[in-house]
Amino acid sequence: MASNKNNKLNLEQQKYQSFAQKREPRRPLLSNCLKAFISGGAICVFGQLLHFMYIKYFSFTENNAGDPTAATLIIISVLLTGFGVYDTIAQWAGAGSAVPITGFANTISSAAIEHRSEGYVLGVGGNMFKIAGPVIVYGVFSAFVVSIIKMLVNYMGGI
Amino acid sequence: MVKGHQSFIFESKPVILASATSAGPFEAQGPLAEDIDLIHDDIYLGQDSFEKAEKLMLEGAAVKTMEKAGINKYDVGLFISGDLMNQIISSSFTARTIGIPYLGIFGACSSSMEGLSIAAAYVDGQKVKYVLTGASSHNSSAEKQFRYPNEYGAQKPPTAQWTVTGAGACLLSTQGNGPKVTGATIGRIVDMGISDPFNMGAAMAPAAVDTIEAHFRDMEIEPDYYDIIVTGDLGSIGHKITLDKLIENGMRISEKTYKDCGMMIYDSKKQQVFAGGSGCACSAITVYGHFLNRMRRGEIKKMLAVATGALHSPLSYQQKESIPCIAHAVAIEM
Numbered sequence: 439m440a441s442n443k444n445n446k447l448n449l450e451q452q453k454y455q456s457f458a459q460k461r462e463p464r465r466p467l468l469s470n471c472l473k474a475f476i477s478g479g480a481i482c483v484f485g486q487l488l489h490f491m492y493i494k495y496f497s498f499t500e501n502n503a504g505d506p507t508a509a510t511l512i513i514i515s516v517l518l519t520g521f522g523v524y525d526t527i528a529q530w531a532g533a534g535s536a537v538p539i540t541g542f543a544n545t546i547s548s549a550a551i552e553h554r555s556e557g558y559v560l561g562v563g564g565n566m567f568k569i570a571g572p573v574i575v576y577g578v579f580s581a582f583v584v585s586i587i588k589m590l591v592n593y594m595g596g597i
Numbered sequence: 598m599v600k601g602h603q604s605f606i607f608e609s610k611p612v613i614l615a616s617a618t619s620a621g622p623f624e625a626q627g628p629l630a631e632d633i634d635l636i637h638d639d640i641y642l643g644q645d646s647f648e649k650a651e652k653l654m655l656e657g658a659a660v661k662t663m664e665k666a667g668i669n670k671y672d673v674g675l676f677i678s679g680d681l682m683n684q685i686i687s688s689s690f691t692a693r694t695i696g697i698p699y700l701g702i703f704g705a706c707s708s709s710m711e712g713l714s715i716a717a718a719y720v721d722g723q724k725v726k727y728v729l730t731g732a733s734s735h736n737s738s739a740e741k742q743f744r745y746p747n748e749y750g751a752q753k754p755p756t757a758q759w760t761v762t763g764a765g766a767c768l769l770s771t772q773g774n775g776p777k778v779t780g781a782t783i784g785r786i787v788d789m790g791i792s793d794p795f796n797m798g799a800a801m802a803p804a805a806v807d808t809i810e811a812h813f814r815d816m817e818i819e820p821d822y823y824d825i826i827v828t829g830d831l832g833s834i835g836h837k838i839t840l841d842k843l844i845e846n847g848m849r850i851s852e853k854t855y856k857d858c859g860m861m862i863y864d865s866k867k868q869q870v871f872a873g874g875s876g877c878a879c880s881a882i883t884v885y886g887h888f889l890n891r892m893r894r895g896e897i898k899k900m901l902a903v904a905t906g907a908l909h910s911p912l913s914y915q916q917k918e919s920i921p922c923i924a925h926a927v928a929i930e931m
Contacts, residue, residue, distance in 0.1 A: 545749060549746045551746065
């Protein structure tokens with residue numbers, strides 16, 4: 439009965455799944471997109487305000503104001519995660535709170551908090567990048583591939 | 598005595614002498630709060646991990662049950678328990694503390710009724726004088742093991758369910774006063790190819806349908822024999838699928854007699870639990886607490902409790918396996 443590797447379902451399973459699907463509420467895609475747009479946009483606008491603030495009051499330049507901005511957003515995200523608020527916001531915001539740098543900070547800090555009970559080395563250290571790890575692995579790898587392509591293009595005369 | 602293909606009649610009618618439940622703060626806000634014996638206002642229960650908190654909750658329910666029955670733990674012949682944790686640590690560590698001969702079982706969320714049916718079989722067949730059975734789950738430890746870290750901001754779909762934090766236990770005896778366990782139907786694994794762990798209701802509903810139909814076929818009775826038929830943790834979606842499927846298959850069953858624990862334990866209007874409650878404690882608290890209390894007050898005479906379980910693991914899910922499901926039914930009569 440169990441589905442095989444190709445996820446082929448037998449007739450009875452197919453019939454049941456369409457029977458069940460009619461009774462399942464769908465993910466509210468449109469409103470989720472809208473909420474993600476609003477909340478993700480709000481985080482970015484807030485980041486931009488921070489950016490201006492660092493330039494205006496802390497004598498950063500256009501080029502290096504990004505660093506303290508990112509750091510501030512990360513600290514706020516980690517604090518909200520620690521106080522147990524971030525997951526509540528995320529249930530409403532969805533991708534809006536997951537995609538910006540705040541979401542990345544949340545994955546790492548939530549895993550660190552969760553596995554504190556297994557100790558600092560195997561617990562916190564071993565699990566901190568449980569969710570963020572794949573992002574880093576494939577992020578670094580794709581950056582590597584893209585830079586090789588760029589290098590080849592340059593080598594062959596460039597554009 | 599075997600009846601039909603997969604059902605059993607307990608001729609000596611083992612008596613549920615006492616039952617007790619414990620739960621966390623979120624369950625205390627739900628409509629069944631007054632049927633919960635031990636309410637904790639801290640999900641950690643003063644411990645340093647969720648796993649230890651869950652163990653303490655099961656321990657509390659087990660000890661409270663024996664206290665209510667007025668039975669010393671040295672007189673209890675057997676402790677049968679299950680939970681959701683890897684290697685069922687909550688149950689085994691509770692057994693370590695209370696020191697009663699122990700059988701650990703795993704039936705995921707169906708552990709409560711699996712335990713009750715095994716306990717009844719030991720009392721009925723082997724004449725063990727007192728058998729204690731229990732089940733527990735903890736929202737945070739289950740999330741940690743099966744899904745993501747608790748504080749991780751992942752958006753849950755409307756088909757998701759909320760694992761109940763709590764535990765329930767009951768003590769069976771060869772004689773005494775109280776609700777009696779008259780029969781049980783042991784379920785078969787049913788797998789309809791659903792592999793989404795955020796859609797447990799739809800995955801488990803066919804198992805509930807299979808077991809409920811088997812029960813009435815084996816026992817040669819009609820659904821109106823029972824005042825109430827209750828499933829463990831299908832939630833609102835699974836409940837609807839089960840009811841529609843049973844009616845489609847020609848069973849005369851009404852929405853008035855068929856309930857689901859997952860829809861009763863929380864107030865879905867005020868509490869954000871998506872499709873409803875789930876976990877071993879969902880059926881344990883609702884059946885051992887709410888329904889047994891109503892039976893003792895004489896409001897219900899005959900009940901069929903069907904606990905459903907999804908027998909997957911995080912590993913099997915990642916390897917793209919579908920979710921095998923099971924349901925066990927226990928008939929309790931006053």
